[in-house]
Structures are given as C-alpha cells and as structure tokens.
Amino acid sequence: MTNEFRCVTLEKVTKLDCEFLYDLLKSRDPRTNISHKKMPTYDEHIRFVMKKPYKKWYIIKYNKQKIGSIYLSLQYEIGISIKKEFQRKGIGSKAMKLLIEKNPRSRYFANVAPHDLKHQKFFKKLGFTDFQYTYVIINPKTKRF
Numbered sequence: 001m002t003n004e005f006r007c008v009t010l011e012k013v014t015k016l017d018c019e020f021l022y023d024l025l026k027s028r029d030p031r032t033n034i035s036h037k038k039m040p041t042y043d044e045h046i047r048f049v050m051k052k053p054y055k056k057w058y059i060i061k062y063n064k065q066k067i068g069s070i071y072l073s074l075q076y077e078i079g080i081s082i083k084k085e086f087q088r089k090g091i092g093s094k095a096m097k098l099l100i101e102k103n104p105r106s107r108y109f110a111n112v113a114p115h116d117l118k119h120q121k122f123f124k125k126l127g128f129t130d131f132q133y134t135y136v137i138i139n140p141k142t143k144r145f
Contacts, residue, residue: 008094010058010070010102017059018046020066024081057060060095062086070095077109080122104131 002033013021015078040048053073060068060082068082078099082092090109100108110128 007063008091008098009061009064009093010098011061013049013057013059013069015046015050017066018049020059021045021049021069024069024083027084028081056099058095058099060091062091067091068095070099072099072103072108075109076105076107077111079110092122093126 015074022042025045026039054071055074055076057071058069059066060080061070068080068088070080072076078096080092080095082095108128109131110119110123111134112123
C-alpha cells in the first residue's frame with residue numbers, strides 16, 4: 001500500500017457529521033439518486049441520519065479531512081459518495097476495500113441508476129458484475145415512492 005492510501009480512513013457517522021453529509025448530498029447530481037427524487041430539508045436529513053438507516057455508515061477521510069461517505073445497507077448494498085475534487089484518485093477504491101475488510105461477508109450489492117455510467121464503471125472496475133434489473137413505477141396519485 002502506498003503512503004498516499006494510508007491516509008484514507010473510515011470513521012463511523014455521528015450526529016456531528018449531519019452538516020457535512022447534507023452538503024455532500026446537495027453536491028450530488030440529482031439524476032443519479034435512486035432513493036429520492038427531491039432534496040430533503042435539513043431537518044428531514046437530520047432525522048434520517050439519527051434513525052441510523054444503514055447497517056454500517058462511515059465518513060471517508062483523506063489526510064483526516066472529511067471527503068465522502070460510504071455505507072452498507074441492511075440488504076448489504078454499498079453506497080458511496082465522494083466530493084468531486086477527490087474523485088478519480090483511487091480513494092473510492094481504497095474506501096471500498098476498507099469497508100469490505102471491516103464488514104466481511106460472502107457478497108455485496110450496489111444499486112446504480114441506469115444512466116449513472118460513472119458509478120457503473122467504478123463498481124465494474126472493482127469486480128462487481130451485473131446481477132439484476134430492477135423496475136419501478138410511481139403511483140400517479142402520490143407522485144412519489
């Protein structure tokens with residue numbers, strides 16, 4: 001492991017991370033979201049974080065600076081988000097390896113929007129393969145999931 005990647009660490013998410021996580025969520029391309037269609041309010045976001053919705057949820061740090069988030073859902077799906085200026089530097093791959101080391105199991109999943117080619121390429125590069133196609137329909141009466 002190069003010295004550069006020794007600087008990548010994972011720390012469990014706490015309430016103190018809410019503002020960072022919200023800013024990270026705001027910076028994402030909304031077209032890549034598969035879990036929500038509209039940006040939650042900050043209060044909604046805090047409630048979400050405090051519910052501890054994932055089996056494991058970590059802040060990705062690089063040189064002790066918060067640069068992203070990675071989680072393992074209750075269904076063992078991995079989600080990752082990294083600030084744009086830290087993408088394409090191998091940090092995401094290192095964070096994935098750390099997540100898997102900390103949470104060993106026989107298989108993991110990743111759900112990626114069909115038009116999110118960047119994340120599809122990222123997961124395939126790490127050895128993930130196509131597993132299934134998932135379809136959704138939005139209830140026309142509620143217009144939400």
